[in-house]
Amino acid sequence: MSALLEEASEEAALERLHALDCTDGLPVVVPTPERVDRMVLASGLDADLALGEMGPAMGVATVEKVAVAAVMAGCLPDHMPVVVGAVRAAVDPMFDLGDMQGTTHCLAPLVIVNGPARQGCGGVASGFGALGPGHRANAAIGRALRLCMINIGGGRPGVSDMALHGHPGKFTYCLAEAEEHSPFPPLHVSRGYRAEDSVVTLVGCEAPHSVIYSDDADDPENAEKLLHVLSIGVANLATNHAILRHGTAVVVLNPTHADVLAKANMNRETVAKRLWELTHLPAADHDRYAGGFRRPLEAETYPAFGSPDQLVILVAGGTGLYSMVMPSWGGGAHNNCAVSARVELDQFCEVPGASAA
Amino acid sequence: MRDGINMARNGIPSVCLITEEFWPQAEFVAASVGMPDIPMVRLPHPVAGTGEARIQAIADSIADEILDRFAA
DSSP states (O other): OOOOOOOSSHHHHHHHHHHTTOSSSSOOOOOOHHHHHHHHHHHTSOTTOEEEEETTTTEEEEHHHHHHHHHHHTOOGGGHHHHHHHHHHHHSGGGOHHHHHHSSSOOEEEEEEESTHHHHTSOOOOSTTTTSSSOHHHHHHHHHHHHHHHHTSOOOBTTTBOOSSOOGGGTOOEEEOOGGGOSSOOHHHHTTOOTTSOEEEEEEEOOOEEEEOOOOTTOTTHHHHHHHHHHHHHSOTTSHHHHHOOOOEEEEEOHHHHHHHHHTTOOHHHHHHHHHHHTEEEHHHHHHHOGGGOOOOOSSEEESSSSGGGEEEEEOSOSSSEEEEEOOOOOTTTTSOOEEEEOOGGGOOOOTTOSOO | OHHHHHHHHTTOOOOEEEEGGGHHHHHHHHHHTTOTTOOEEEEOSOOTTSOHHHHHHHHHHHHHHHHHHHHO
């Protein structure tokens, strides 16, 4: 059972939460017992069920504590299964959450939602402006995970979250894949799940960087040119990948760019493989710029990514000129890998009067 | 910090060398894992990249303190 605080008004309670460093700096919904109970009920899970530990504080993420964060973030009960799924992925030891929170690098878990939960859990946006602002489910789900990382994981700037600058995605960082507008199988299917499963995939990564490419269907090198500019964005010499030679990066193709690649008979796997090839960088650059991270390299080039699997490709956003790349960190015992967890919709309990519709 | 904690847990005497800027984080992590009293020695910040001569000077200035902590 979580500790109960008492204040005379909502305003006073909000100020108390700010004073206790329990917020992300923005106003939160005050997590009254009634609101938290309703969120727990929506999960269909026991309040005391421990989903795992969140570092660096190693706090136990019970369903109730996650529900507190979900209320504070402004979630609807409909969003709760995705929040629980995101927390399950975050507490997976493969995710190295404690190290991720403690690093001086700026990275935040990007929450990627696939499958029926995209529609069934409050409508997680995948199209125009999917990374925000303006989409409630995206905003609230991503923020709920962050508030868990603050209040359960203990991540606080300059004390336990040592990111030198942070980044805006550390407030919230969530989108769905635009499966209906993608020429490729859904991301979660490529990662071994069934199409009818709902899955959250987390990747700790930097803020999105725009990549412009003007599609030209008459150009026989259309796909290769697109891949070339994406490769520059995702692993230029300023990224950790070029210097540390580890980490997982995300490439968010807009549907237009995804079609350019599909018309060249490429799929997610061949796109990742080609990007991996194109992100082989000159060893001389590593030797000159890697400083204390310099290691002897025998060949003339070296791969910025350990394998094509470390390039997570998805389709989202509106159609047009711009795709997004999110380079990442490369630290932690598991080299900052992507981790997926199922969203358990069969446990979900609809709370009367509490959905968005 | 975690390297020192993991070594101490494996029975290897350990002193954690922590720069000034990371002292609060070190205390936070040590408390989180239930080892708030793990020996730590404070270094100026930064150390990395400040040149061999300065790093040698820092090493000279803390060597005795490290030995004292091992002996304590």
